[in-house]
Amino acid sequence: MKLSEYPIKGRFGNFGGKFVPETLIEPLEELERAYKEIKEDEGFKKELDYYLKNYAGRPTPLYYAENLTRYLGGAKIYLKREDLLHGGAHKINNTLGQALLAKRMNKNRIIAETGAGQHGVATAMACSVLGLKAEIYMGSKDVERQKLNVFRMKLLGARVNPVESGSKTLKDAINEALRDWVTNVENTYYLLGSVVGPHPYPQIVRDFQSVIGREVKEQILKLEGKLPKALVACVGGGSNAMGIFYPFIDDDVELYGVEAGGKGLHTKEHSSTLVAGEEGVFHGMKTYLLQDEDGMIRETHSIAAGLDYPGVGPEHAMLKAIKRAKYFSVTDNEALEAFLILSKFEGIIPALEPSHALAFTFQLAKKLSKEDVIVVNLSGRGDKDVELVQRVIKVE
């Protein structure tokens, strides 16, 4: 069986499923039906392509990082420039797709969760341009840490609801969005931001993000006349990684996912769910989790807020279990170093999230030959992180 055929009956092997309160079963089935319909609909595809091209700025370049390649002295490194998209990250691929889907379903009220605010901002943008009402749930701790993104969301016309429960971060924002959804199922569309949650979300988000990998395939064949040796992407929930992996999933291409190692795996302050977690059920899915010995969900840490989540998409869980993809962990400090190196050698300031993918790529490139090609998904730009980086290191 081809891996690209998953999910099968809402599952990725043993993972995925729909572990939700009964009230959400009906709206999830409604979503599944609506998605099936638009997936084959040429009109929908055309409309989405229009917005991806003219509003978001697709296709994004596949850039050969020559300076970096020379500096490392190994495999050729290409960067997929999702950082150049409107909003500064890959998130807009998904929010435009789902917002258009919500419109088709006649749901005019959109709710979403956000951690650092990137998905919240991308949701607010898509809703603004498509004439939908957006309400964003955000942990109150994140509201405090990410004031600028809160302001951006408000400028874009969204309402931001701070969440005071639990650890007051992303997982609690998702909890609260789910509570809102069970209360307002009739008129509300829940626009999830990653390849997580109950079926069909992991599939929907992956499909909308797969435009990344499809473009890479076309571009690299034109540039190099062959498929890359390896693809590298960072993994929090895992949407940018699934987006670049999926079109290559049945090809002879190595897939590497890089998780946030925070202050190190020997501490509890990390977000390396696949590398250091274990199976469990959370946010509607069976997947790998960071949890304590009683099955309580743990608080996590990463310098990159976009990777700071105790679960991970169920498709990644499957790819790990069957060893189709390999997952590694990179610490805050290693990511910071990569952040500096890319800025200096290529004049590109990456977000801290893909800086994790870069840090791993630096090790991998040195082990491969000069004929090999690595494509890294540069999923977001670093403007949002500049202030934080300035605080933690001294730039000479």
Add this chain to the structure above:
Amino acid sequence: MSDIEERFRALKQREEGALIGYITAGLPSIKDSFQIAKALVEGGVDILELGIPFSDPIADGRTLQFSNYLALKRGVKPKMVLELSAKVKDELKIPLAILSYFNPIYKIGVEEFLALAKDSKVDGLIIPDLPIDEGEDYVKLARKYSIDTIFLAAPNTSEERLHRIVDSTRGFLYLISLYGVTGEREKLADYTLNLIKSFSWVKSKVNLAVGFGVSNSKHIKELIRAGVDGVIVGSAFMKIVNEGKDLELTVRNLEDLAKDLKEGTRFKDIY
């Protein structure tokens, strides 16, 4: 017939509805939690639900979110809740169900958990984030250990699906009264009584109890009059526990509330 079903049968003979009381186990402290259970039972609760606290209770409103949070902070663990269950069964002789989100059960292992629950004399299990579609193995194992599988139904559950839920349900069917999370409400939702009417056919197969937002004896009278076999009250009790400073006073307030609510379930005999 399980203890839970037996209690419903006895209550029906007396033309009373069942008052099902939920508490988050381990509050106000692990030591005093038994006193809370006892207060409910002495006030007139017919069936007790003991909640295992969870870090992320997505089906719960503010009151129960807080009690879950507080219980975890005070060190309550799933196995302690099972120990409390055994003590409650031994000393209070009441039909008892455990309410837990799925992950703590999955972590222990579904069969292992059921075996432990059986050892702790638990009669039934409610798992709010385990719908029937994901619960096939669980249902089979629960039959093996003779533990009631109490499934939930929602206002938007289709009739075709409801048939399947009823087939998998033992003890009672837990009907969610409204679109939303748990928590006290001033009024029942305007569609709740119609909902009960459209669900009434299930009563020939399972006991039907209604929960979420059921907060006072006025609600209970309306629900019992509409024909349900039982009502579930949680947040109204836990609000008293969460806010209580003095154990004796808390116990008295709980007992008074339970008495008042129990009166509501006796409303049937007027008709």
